[in-house]
Amino acid sequence: MLFNSTDFLIFLPIVFILYWFVFNKSLKAQNILLLISSYYFYSCWDWRFLFLLAFSTVLDFYSGLAIFRSSTIKQRKFWLLLSVIINLGFLGFFKYYNFFAESFAQFLGALGLEAHPATLSIILPVGISFYTFHGLSYVFDIYNRKIEPTTNFVQYSLFVSFFPLLVAGPIERATHLLPQVEKPRKFNYAMATDGLRQMLWGFVKKVVIADNCAEYANLIFNNSAEYSGSTLVLGALFFTFQIYGDFSGYTDIAIGTAKLLGINLLRNFAFPYFSRDIAEFWRRWHISLSSWFRDYLYIPLGGSKGGNWMRIRNTFIIFLVSGFWHGANWTFIFWGGLNALFMVPLVWFKTNRKNIETVAQGRLLPNITELLQMALTFGLTVFAWIFFRAESLRHAFQYVGDIFSNNLLSRPEVLSYSMLITIGLITTFIIVEWMGREDKYAIEKIGILWPRPLRWSFYALIILTIGLYMHTEETPFIYFQF
Structure with missing residues (x-):
C-alpha cells in the first residue's frame, strides 16, 4: 500500500x-x-x-x-x-x-x-x-x-x-x-494538526517535486548517450531533487501519520542540501541510518579514538557498508566509497564537527563563505548521486565522461514548457525549505499565527498544487527497493 x-x-x-x-x-x-x-x-x-x-x-x-x-x-x-x-x-x-x-x-x-x-x-x-x-x-x-x-x-x-x-x-x-x-x-489536537501539516508537506515533496523530477531524470539517464553535457547535468540535478523529495517526503508522511496516532518517530532529515560540508550533510540525511551505523559499527570499531588512519579506516568501512546496505549493485558501493573519500580531509584535519548549528541561523541569507561552502557540498553530492542512479559503474563513468566532453555549455536539448514549470516548482520549493530550515520541517510554523481564513487558504493552495501537478498513476517510493 x-x-x-x-x-x-x-x-x-x-x-x-x-x-x-x-x-x-x-x-x-x-x-x-x-x-x-x-x-x-x-x-x-x-x-x-x-x-x-x-x-x-x-x-x-x-x-x-x-x-x-x-x-x-x-x-x-x-x-x-x-x-x-x-x-x-x-x-x-x-x-x-x-x-x-x-x-x-x-x-x-x-x-x-x-x-x-x-x-x-x-x-x-x-x-x-x-x-x-x-x-x-x-x-x-x-x-x-x-x-x-x-x-x-x-x-x-x-x-x-x-x-x-x-x-x-x-x-x-x-x-x-x-x-x-x-x-x-x-x-492531542495540537500534535494531530502538526502531523497533518507534516503529511501535507510530505505529499508536496513526493507528488509535486519527486514525481515530476523523476520524469525528466529517467528520460535523461535512460538515454544519456544521446544528450549533451549540459543536459546530463540537468538530469543529475533532477535526480538530486527527486531522491530528496521522494525519501524525505516518505519520512514526513510517516512521521505525520504517527503523530495522528499519538506517537513521535525519530527525525530522519534536517534540510541536508543546505549543508556546508559532507560531514554536516550526513548528519542531516537519513539520520536514523547514519546514527545506526555510528552506534553499532563505527563506535565498536574504535570510532574517533584512534589516530587519523584508524578514523579514516572506520569512515571507509561505515560508508562502504552503508552503500552496500542500499542495494546489490557496485554502483552503491562506489557511491559509499566516494562519500568516504569526500570525508577524508574533514576527518584528517578534525573539522568534521565544525558545522553543527543550522546555516545562517537567525539570519535571512547566508554570507559569502557559507554560500560557497553550500555550493561546493551540493556539487559533490550531485556528483555522487550520478553513481547512485546509474544502472552500472560503466554507465556512471560514461555519464560523467559525457558531461565534460560533450557540449557542457550548450543549451540543454530537452528544455520544454513543462520542464520549465518543474524547474519553477523546484525553485519555489527550495525557497520554502530555506525559510523553514530552523524548524523540524519547512511549513511547521508557517501560518500558525495567521488569521484562520488566511491560514486555511494557504493549506488549500498547497492541496490545489498537489492536485494540479500529481501524476495519474501511483508511483512507488525509491527507498522501497532497499
Whole structure:
C-alpha cells in the first residue's frame, strides 16, 4: 500500500477512527489494532512475506529475553550471534544472493575461467532492510545493557512493524519507540494538526517535486548517450531533487501519520542540501541510518579514538557498508566509497564537527563563505548521486565522461514548457525549505499565527498544487527497493 494511493487515504481514516473513538479506553486494544493494521498494510505488498516479518519478530523477541537471562558472557554472545547471523542471513539471501553469484562469475571470467552460477528469481521483501535493523538494534541494546527486554510480545511486535515506518523507516530504536508503545496515549489536537501539516508537506515533496523530477531524470539517464553535457547535468540535478523529495517526503508522511496516532518517530532529515560540508550533510540525511551505523559499527570499531588512519579506516568501512546496505549493485558501493573519500580531509584535519548549528541561523541569507561552502557540498553530492542512479559503474563513468566532453555549455536539448514549470516548482520549493530550515520541517510554523481564513487558504493552495501537478498513476517510493 502506497502512502500516495487511494487505498491509503481510505485505510488511514478507518484506523484513526477505530483507534481514538472505539478502542481509546484500552491500551492493549489500541496496540492490537495497530499491529493488525500494520500486518494488513504490509500484506498489501505481498502477503507471502508476512511469515518473514513474523519470524524475524519472534526471533529477536526471544533472543532478547535469552540474552538478558543468560548467566554467562558466553551464553549472551551465543544468543546475540544467533540473532545477528539469522537476520543477516535472510537479508543476505533475499537481497544479495544473485549479486554475489554474478560477481563471483565475473571474477572468474576475468581470470579466464568460465562459470555459470545458479541465479534465482528472488523477490526482495519490501522493508526487510528496515525491520531487520529495528530488531538488531533491540538485541544489541539488550546485550550492551542499555535496555531491559519487554515481556509483552504484542508491544514488541508493534515496535518492529508499526506501519508508518515499516517499509522505509525511520529506523527506530527500542529506547525511543517502545516506551511510547507501552504507555497509554491520549488524543492531542495540537500534535494531530502538526502531523497533518507534516503529511501535507510530505505529499508536496513526493507528488509535486519527486514525481515530476523523476520524469525528466529517467528520460535523461535512460538515454544519456544521446544528450549533451549540459543536459546530463540537468538530469543529475533532477535526480538530486527527486531522491530528496521522494525519501524525505516518505519520512514526513510517516512521521505525520504517527503523530495522528499519538506517537513521535525519530527525525530522519534536517534540510541536508543546505549543508556546508559532507560531514554536516550526513548528519542531516537519513539520520536514523547514519546514527545506526555510528552506534553499532563505527563506535565498536574504535570510532574517533584512534589516530587519523584508524578514523579514516572506520569512515571507509561505515560508508562502504552503508552503500552496500542500499542495494546489490557496485554502483552503491562506489557511491559509499566516494562519500568516504569526500570525508577524508574533514576527518584528517578534525573539522568534521565544525558545522553543527543550522546555516545562517537567525539570519535571512547566508554570507559569502557559507554560500560557497553550500555550493561546493551540493556539487559533490550531485556528483555522487550520478553513481547512485546509474544502472552500472560503466554507465556512471560514461555519464560523467559525457558531461565534460560533450557540449557542457550548450543549451540543454530537452528544455520544454513543462520542464520549465518543474524547474519553477523546484525553485519555489527550495525557497520554502530555506525559510523553514530552523524548524523540524519547512511549513511547521508557517501560518500558525495567521488569521484562520488566511491560514486555511494557504493549506488549500498547497492541496490545489498537489492536485494540479500529481501524476495519474501511483508511483512507488525509491527507498522501497532497499
